[in-house]
Amino acid sequence: xxxxxxxxxxxxxxxxxxxxxxxxxxxxxxxxxxxxxxxxxxxxxxxxxxxxxxxxxxxxxxxxxxxxxxxxxxxxxxxxxxxxxxxxxxxxxxxxxxxxxxxxxxxxxxxxxxxxxxxxxxxxxxxxxxxxxxxxxxxxxxxxxxxxxxxxxxxxxxxxxxxxxxxxxxxxxxxxxxxxxxxxxxxxxxxxxxxxxxxxxxxxxxxxxxxxxxxxxxxxxxxxxxxxxxxxxxxxxxxxxxxxxxxxxxxxxxxxxxxxxxxxxxxxxxxxxxxxxxxxxxxxxxxxxxxxxxxxxxxxxxxxxxxxxxxxxxxxxxxxxxxxxxxxxxxxxxxxxxxxxxxxxxxxxxxxxxxxxxxxxxxxxxxxxxxxxxxxxxxxxxxxxxxxxxxxxxxxxxxxxxxxxxxxx
Amino acid sequence: xxxxxxxxxxxxxxxxxxxxxxxxxxxxxxxxxxxxxxxxxxxxxxxxxxxxxxxxxxxxxxxxxxxxxxxxxxxxxxxxxxxxxxxxxxxxxxxxxxxxxxxxxxxxxxxxxxxxxxxxxx
Numbered sequence: 001x002x003x004x005x006x007x008x009x010x011x012x013x014x015x016x017x018x019x020x021x022x023x024x025x026x027x028x029x030x031x032x033x034x035x036x037x038x039x040x041x042x043x044x045x046x047x048x049x050x051x052x053x054x055x056x057x058x059x060x061x062x063x064x065x066x067x068x069x070x071x072x073x074x075x076x077x078x079x080x081x082x083x084x085x086x087x088x089x090x091x092x093x094x095x096x097x098x099x100x101x102x103x104x105x106x107x108x109x110x111x112x113x114x115x116x117x118x119x120x121x122x123x124x125x126x127x128x129x130x131x132x133x134x135x136x137x138x139x140x141x142x143x144x145x146x147x148x149x150x151x152x153x154x155x156x157x158x159x160x161x162x163x164x165x166x167x168x169x170x171x172x173x174x175x176x177x178x179x180x181x182x183x184x185x186x187x188x189x190x191x192x193x194x195x196x197x198x199x200x201x202x203x204x205x206x207x208x209x210x211x212x213x214x215x216x217x218x219x220x221x222x223x224x225x226x227x228x229x230x231x232x233x234x235x236x237x238x239x240x241x242x243x244x245x246x247x248x249x250x251x252x253x254x255x256x257x258x259x260x261x262x263x264x265x266x267x268x269x270x271x272x273x274x275x276x277x278x279x280x281x282x283x284x285x286x287x288x289x290x291x292x293x294x295x296x297x298x299x300x301x302x303x304x305x306x307x308x309x310x311x312x313x314x315x316x317x318x319x320x321x322x323x324x325x326x327x328x329x330x331x332x333x334x335x336x337x338x339x340x341x342x343x344x345x346x347x348x349x350x351x352x353x354x355x356x357x358x359x360x361x362x363x364x365x366x367x368x369x370x371x372x373x374x375x376x377x378x379x380x381x382x383x384x385x386x387x388x389x390x391x392x393x394x395x396x397x398x399x400x401x402x403x404x405x406x407x408x409x
Numbered sequence: 410x411x412x413x414x415x416x417x418x419x420x421x422x423x424x425x426x427x428x429x430x431x432x433x434x435x436x437x438x439x440x441x442x443x444x445x446x447x448x449x450x451x452x453x454x455x456x457x458x459x460x461x462x463x464x465x466x467x468x469x470x471x472x473x474x475x476x477x478x479x480x481x482x483x484x485x486x487x488x489x490x491x492x493x494x495x496x497x498x499x500x501x502x503x504x505x506x507x508x509x510x511x512x513x514x515x516x517x518x519x520x521x522x523x524x525x526x527x528x529x530x531x
Contacts, residue, residue, distance in 0.1 A: 143504060384440075384444055385441070385448060388441035388446070389508055391507045391513075393513040396510070
């Protein structure tokens with residue numbers, strides 16, 4: 001897709017998301033809001049690339065939606081439930097004095113990532129409602145069948161309706177936790193296989209640009225929340241390395257071997273700025289920590305070396321406050337690189353065997369540490385497991401080359 | 410739940426199997442993948458198959474035997490092997506399918522195995 005077309009699609013998705021949020025908040029029913037707008041949105045995606053984005057995009061969509069819902073008998077249910085909200089939104093759009101249509105998307109994101117919603121459905125739900133992505137595309141990114149994903153989304157929307165989840169921005173002491181849920185869902189949308197920091201260069205792409213959109217949106221809508229800035233910074237650091245991540249034939253290049261001249265300077269500068277702004281709030285959290293880890297890695301572009309000791313401290317902190325399998329595995333690797341391979345191996349072996357047996361980054365880490373310890377045969381065996389568990393041809397080739405290199409020992 | 414993973418490959422991959430410059434990479438990737446499945450303890454059974462040129466297809470129509478050299482359908486990709494695996498759900502089966510070498514150059518069909526008929530039979 002060319003740049004202009006993609007900008008128009010982004011504009012259409014932004015207006016769509018605003019309207020879905022507006023209608024959902026007022027009808028308290030996400031499914032009905034989607035039904036009301038689906039044909040208008042499809043029409044916008046079809047015609048706007050030819051005509052350009054209309055001056056008042058929300059009014060355009062609402063006019064189209066009113067026409068469809070008002071005349072088409074298939075929309076009986078929508079007419080009763082959403083038509084009043086559509087009329088209200090239409091009035092709002094036609095008479096608004098502020099340059100932007102009211103934005104309730106943050107409330108919608110809190111609903112999508114509500115604890116009442118199954119954790120695996122939160123990111124898909126957000127992508128569908130806030131961005132209007134279709135279930136098939138979401139299903140592919142999350143490696144599930146389109147029909148199973150559709151069912152999951154329908155169930156989640158039924159749950160929203162039936163459990164009466166409030167369409168409100170949470171307040172008080174649950175706010176921090178609920179923000180973490182929103183940010184985790186966006187992080188999940190960024191991609192499967194990216195859950196580990198060391199795996200942040202693994203190459204299987206999820207919905208990177210869509211997740212960036214959501215991260216930007218949350219950082220914009222919650223300017224006083226440092227973790228929202230932290231997540232956006234984290235994603236920018238990861239995106240900044242896209243061009244350096246593979247060689248011309250698609251073979252993976254690990255972070256420490258990447259040509260930093262290929263990293264995006266603009267994205268890194270923006271990320272550093274966000275991280276600094278976040279730190280001024282004096283509340284350190286998971287995403288700021290993960291972003292800080294990435295910041296240490298990109299310092300190599302300036303200093304020429306990677307500050308392993310700084311990574312050790314950050315990972316120790318991350319694992320004590322927000323332990324995850326990915327973080328624990330990465331922590332072991334930096335401890336090995338800091339001269340403690342024996343301790344690092346113990347860290348890996350203490351992780352639950354059931355969880356790590358099919359966790360590819362664990363086998364990569366194990367091979368790396370065993371190689372440090374000069375245990376070539378075991379390193380090779382772990383590498384073979386890592387090769388067998390990867391989904392990505394570029395990584396398969398990279399690891400196979402490593403395997404050949406170790407066999408020379 | 411049991412699922413069958415059916416791995417399809419193109420002629421280029423079938424040719425790699427015996428090509429000295431490509432065979433080590435080809436078999437290395439498959440051995441690693443099968444090793445990972447074995448390690449996870451999910452394999453019920455399975456095999457690789459010899460190339461489609463070795464296939465013979467049989468049909469019986471109106472009492473007449475039709476026997477044909479070659480696979481049943483002439484398509485770009487042909488069945489290269491299969492595994493039946495025991496995993497928790499479809500998502501887990503898809504995860505394993507995606508890890509197979511043929512996911513990146515051919516395709517993998519994933520299907521639930523028909524459960525044995527429940528009690529009450531003859």
